[in-house]
Amino acid sequence: MPRTLALKHPLDDNGLPRQQTPTEPIAPAPAVAVADVSRYYHPHFQRAEPGRYEGWTTYWFAPFTGRESKPEMPSAVYDDKTVTREQRRELGFQYQAARTIWSQARLRLQAGPLLRQAAPLWEAWQAALSELRQVFKGFWETEDGRWRAQLLRLTDAEQAAKEAVAEWDKVAGELARLAEDQIRVAGENDELRLTQVAEELGLDASEWLIGLYWDYEPNAYRPGTPLVEDLTREIAAQRARLREVGDLAGDLDVAHRALA
Structure with a gap:
């Protein structure tokens, strides 16, 4: 189905209608032929209509796939002396709308496979984090003589969580870059969120x-990605608690050497 985009633009340079109050009658100016600028329209452009609000225009385009080149107004428009300033501005708004819709189509095209790849990686990270917390909780039920074995389980769980974060961040970094590329083209007001693209694919990326x-x-100057920082803080808090318990119990061998 055709894509549409509403844009607001001023009626003149001040954003207000121009008015004239001449003191003497002025003879009508000779009619000036209006250049046909349709040859400069974007190939996907279909029509433009007044928007819902005063000063807004709705642009209609044939669907973009995202594989097209970035819509740019032809340079010939600036050299064509028959094109008026107002026509050039209107063409600029049309191409701005085209770039916005194209950027959204491109994000859907490029991010779709990565979002599908990300879904099981997020589940793997959640499982690894749950295991880490469960192993740490196990110290409450571990006999004193078996703390070293439980510490081994904890370090294994820490390593598994770090590996899960690393795999997630590879995909998350690519998705973040694609999202930024879309915003750079369309602007923040016309951002297409990755959560929406995921929802269109039947994925819940809200978390x-x-x-x-x-x-x-x-x-x-930064220890890692946002998820790495979260995991690092959690591991540090767990280890600090175990050292505290070791100090209270006088078991410095377990509390310090094993958790160094």
Whole structure:
């Protein structure tokens, strides 16, 4: 089905209708031929209609696949002396609308396979986190003589959680980059959220943790991605509690050497 986009633009440079109150009658200006600019329309453009609100225009386009080149107004428009300033502005609004719809189609195209790939990775991370918490909880029921065995289980669970986070972040970083690319083209007001794309695919991504694209860029001043930071804090809190218990029990060997 055709895609539409409503845009608001001013009626003149000040955003208000122009008015003239001449003191003397002015002879009508000779009619000026209006250039036909349809040759400059985007190939997907169908029509433009007044929007619901004053100053808004709704643009209709044939569906974009996302595989097309980024819609850009032809450079010939700027060299064509028959095109008026107002016509050039209208063409600019049309191409702005085309870029927005194209960017959304491209995000659906590129993010779809990654979202499907991400679903089991998020489940794996949730399972690893649950196992880590369950193993830590097991210390409440572990006899003193078996703490070392439980510590081994804990370090295994920590490693499994770290690996699950690493696998998730590979995909999350790619999704964050695609989302940022879409915003750069369309602007924040016309952002297509990844959760919406996932919902269209029958996936519930409402609980997924996907940061901003720069969260996945190398940074010497940041310990890791948002999920890595969360996991690091949880592991640190668990180990601090075990050291505290070891100190109280006088078992420094378990509390300090095993958890160093």
